[in-house]
Amino acid sequence: MERRPTIIDVAHKAGVSKSTVSLVLQNSPLVKDETRAEVRRAMSELGYVYNRMAANMRSANAGLIGLVINDLRNPFFTEFAISVQMALSARGYATVVANTDEDPSLQAQVVSAIIEHGVSALIISPAYGDEEATFGPLARAGIPAIQVLRQVVADVDRFPFAAPDYESGSRMAVEHLVAVGARRIAFVGGLEGRAVTQKRMSGYLEVLSGLGQQPLVLSGRPTRSFGREAAMVLQRDYPLVDAAICFNDLVALGLHSGCAEIGRAVGSELKIVGFDDIEDCAQVWPGLTSVRCDIAEFGHRMADTVLAWLSEGKPPPSEVITPVQLVVRASTVG
Amino acid sequence: MERRPTIIDVAHKAGVSKSTVSLVLQNSPLVKDETRAEVRRAMSELGYVYNRMAANMRSANAGLIGLVINDLRNPFFTEFAISVQMALSARGYATVVANTDEDPSLQAQVVSAIIEHGVSALIISPAYGDEEATFGPLARAGIPAIQVLRQVVADVDRFPFAAPDYESGSRMAVEHLVAVGARRIAFVGGLEGRAVTQKRMSGYLEVLSGLGQQPLVLSGRPTRSFGREAAMVLQRDYPLVDAAICFNDLVALGLHSGCAEIGRAVGSELKIVGFDDIEDCAQVWPGLTSVRCDIAEFGHRMADTVLAWLSEGKPPPSEVITPVQLVVRASTVG
DNA sequence: CTGAAAGCGCTTACAG
DNA sequence: CTGAAAGCGCTTACAG
Numbered sequence: 001m002e003r004r005p006t007i008i009d010v011a012h013k014a015g016v017s018k019s020t021v022s023l024v025l026q027n028s029p030l031v032k033d034e035t036r037a038e039v040r041r042a043m044s045e046l047g048y049v050y051n052r053m054a055a056n057m058r059s060a061n062a063g064l065i066g067l068v069i070n071d072l073r074n075p076f077f078t079e080f081a082i083s084v085q086m087a088l089s090a091r092g093y094a095t096v097v098a099n100t101d102e103d104p105s106l107q108a109q110v111v112s113a114i115i116e117h118g119v120s121a122l123i124i125s126p127a128y129g130d131e132e133a134t135f136g137p138l139a140r141a142g143i144p145a146i147q148v149l150r151q152v153v154a155d156v157d158r159f160p161f162a163a164p165d166y167e168s169g170s171r172m173a174v175e176h177l178v179a180v181g182a183r184r185i186a187f188v189g190g191l192e193g194r195a196v197t198q199k200r201m202s203g204y205l206e207v208l209s210g211l212g213q214q215p216l217v218l219s220g221r222p223t224r225s226f227g228r229e230a231a232m233v234l235q236r237d238y239p240l241v242d243a244a245i246c247f248n249d250l251v252a253l254g255l256h257s258g259c260a261e262i263g264r265a266v267g268s269e270l271k272i273v274g275f276d277d278i279e280d281c282a283q284v285w286p287g288l289t290s291v292r293c294d295i296a297e298f299g300h301r302m303a304d305t306v307l308a309w310l311s312e313g314k315p316p317p318s319e320v321i322t323p324v325q326l327v328v329r330a331s332t333v334g
Numbered sequence: 335m336e337r338r339p340t341i342i343d344v345a346h347k348a349g350v351s352k353s354t355v356s357l358v359l360q361n362s363p364l365v366k367d368e369t370r371a372e373v374r375r376a377m378s379e380l381g382y383v384y385n386r387m388a389a390n391m392r393s394a395n396a397g398l399i400g401l402v403i404n405d406l407r408n409p410f411f412t413e414f415a416i417s418v419q420m421a422l423s424a425r426g427y428a429t430v431v432a433n434t435d436e437d438p439s440l441q442a443q444v445v446s447a448i449i450e451h452g453v454s455a456l457i458i459s460p461a462y463g464d465e466e467a468t469f470g471p472l473a474r475a476g477i478p479a480i481q482v483l484r485q486v487v488a489d490v491d492r493f494p495f496a497a498p499d500y501e502s503g504s505r506m507a508v509e510h511l512v513a514v515g516a517r518r519i520a521f522v523g524g525l526e527g528r529a530v531t532q533k534r535m536s537g538y539l540e541v542l543s544g545l546g547q548q549p550l551v552l553s554g555r556p557t558r559s560f561g562r563e564a565a566m567v568l569q570r571d572y573p574l575v576d577a578a579i580c581f582n583d584l585v586a587l588g589l590h591s592g593c594a595e596i597g598r599a600v601g602s603e604l605k606i607v608g609f610d611d612i613e614d615c616a617q618v619w620p621g622l623t624s625v626r627c628d629i630a631e632f633g634h635r636m637a638d639t640v641l642a643w644l645s646e647g648k649p650p651p652s653e654v655i656t657p658v659q660l661v662v663r664a665s666t667v668g
Numbered sequence: 669c670t671g672a673a674a675g676c677g678c679t680t681a682c683a684g
Numbered sequence: 685c686t687g688a689a690a691g692c693g694c695t696t697a698c699a700g
Binding site: 004047049050051052053054056057062063064072073075078079082085086089092094095096097098099101109110112113114115116117118137140141142224225228253254257258260261279280283284285 | 338381383384385386387388390391396397398406407409412413416419420423426428429430431432433435443444446447448449450451452471474475476558559562587588591592594595613614617618619
Binding site: 359389 | 692693694695696
């Protein structure tokens with residue numbers, strides 16, 4: 001592990017000045033082809049590796065983007081993070097990621113650390129709580145940042161917001177359940193009071209009020225185990241409920257398992273629709289109807305958005321809502 | 335977005351030299367408490383943020399670790415990556431991650447990019463193929479790197495290897511199946527010829543040969559959909575098979591769904607054991623018996639290992655194999 | 669306990 | 685088309 005060669009070493013070896021080497025590095029057209037070839041040869045002979053951090057000290061762009069996610073274990077967020085990372089990578093950017101586990105103070109801490117590392121921009125799917133501790137430092141550091149999937153700060157001019165159209169998804173799902181003959185529909189999962197929960201529930205409340213029905217909401221954590229418990233609760237306490245729209249696919253898959261456990265037929269006895277359309281929806285049996293957010297596409301789009309902000313120097317639209325669609329499977333038409 | 339304040343600005347404001355500010359930044363005991371307080375006050379008034387890249391140019395440690403994963407969508411690897419990232423974060427390190435999607439050329443590309451960003455070390459769960467393109471540059475750049483979960487290069491002194499004890503896991507799983515009365519056991523999933531597949535199959539082959547039985551191997555991709563198809567294949571072509579050990583949990587969960595689909599009772603008609611013990615195993619019904627690798631703990635350990643390498647300057651043991659245990663659920667005793 | 673100076677590996681005007 | 689010089693924001697001996 002010796003000292004890594006620098007452009008000076010390359011310059012010596014190639015018999016040029018370090019400025020010339022630098023120009024070659026940047027593919028400047030100013031350099032004669034012959035010289036360029038000479039320099040490149042010297043680089044590969046020395047095993048030269050470019051030092052971006054040094055370069056970054058003079059110019060602006062570090063080529064590093066921060067990605068902070070509230071719950072990376074949830075496949076929906078995992079897929080989002082991967083699609084962002086891979087899109088950034090394809091455009092020559094590296095990604096610093098951090099999972100915050102829905103903990104605002106951990107989030108504040110990792111965001112500061114990421115700022116110190118000199119990221120050019122940040123994409124954050126934020127935790128709820130103590131927004132100032134996270135967004136204050138970002139604002140002071142002047143780092144372009146977009147909040148995705150959840151809006152936690154109001155100033156969308158400074159921190160633009162983007163998410164799939166949860167409201168429409170919710171409405172489509174419930175209308176579908178009504179259309180396939182559901183008489184009594186419950187909403188299962190989602191923590192009370194959160195903006196996401198309200199959006200994903202909005203279509204449900206709207207359609208039910210149009211029908212003159214009372215809503216039935218079983219609030220709870222967005223997890224498989226909550227969904228599984230909900231299967232028991234529904235059967236025991238609300239036997240008339242014949243359909244459920246779930247806060248997300250994890251809850252729906254849990255409900256699906258729970259039904260298997262108590263021997264209730266998914267599709268005929270209980271219709272289930274999930275939200276997000278993660279990969280498992282197509283793999284379980286019966287297949288799970290779900291609201292597809294096309295999160296991979298959404299991730300690519302966010303990567304492009306943030307890079308455009310960087311290159312154009314002006315923020316993207318302060319709010320972007322992307323379309324969703326309902327994917328119907330056996331869990332609602334079985 | 336103005337220029338960010340530097341230590342010089344802080345020094346002026348606090349009426350000291352920039353060296354003193356630097357010492358405060360490093361919590362040097364050389365600075366008088368009074369001065370330190372003055373400097374800190376100036377920093378917070380100016381909204382100073384530490385620039386690690388600049389610091390890194392002089393000293394060594396960038397506080398950045400690279401994490402490169404062959405398949406981040408697989409929950410087993412997701413959990414590994416998250417646990418590494420969070421452990422590093424707790425120790426003040428940021429993580430740059432990249433998913434390679436099992437593509438060796440993409441892997442070579444992201445590894446070069448990550449090297450350029452000046453990471454202090456790298457943890458890689460590598461793709462198979464063209465190892466030189468990835469490990470050559472790492473070796474030349476002199477970056478400490480460990481290969482985890484899969485060994486693809488032979489030189490474990492330069493690139494230490496660590497993984498859970500797949501062989502024991504495999505043996506325990508098969509012995510368990512025999513103990514609960516399985517008569518004819520298949521091995522399902524896993525791509526032929528790969529070292530991981532061989533290890534995860536080794537116990538199976540060993541135990542079966544002890545019993546004087548012929549092995550039955552259904553090779554295939556480590557996915558839910560392959561497992562699901564395997565359910566049909568087993569019923570149609572190998573009706574005597576009454577138990578299966580799967581390459582990983584995804585295959586096992588697919589097989590589990592497939593059994594639901596064709597109406598074959600998991601546990602009584604077909605016993606299934608998975609590998610990895612991802613979260614879903616406990617959530618499906620019937621619950622899935624699996625070989626627990628405790629990947630979260632493994633991830634923490636790898637984070638510590640790489641940081642120890644950095645601080646001690648010498649590589650960890652060239653091979654570390656961590657213990658696994660069998661978690662028995664209804665899919666084998668139902 | 670604090671300050672002045674050199675240097676980390678690059679890029680960027682500015683000359684030539 | 686190429687070179688000499690300054691500077692990015694820090695740290696690190698070295699004086700004092």
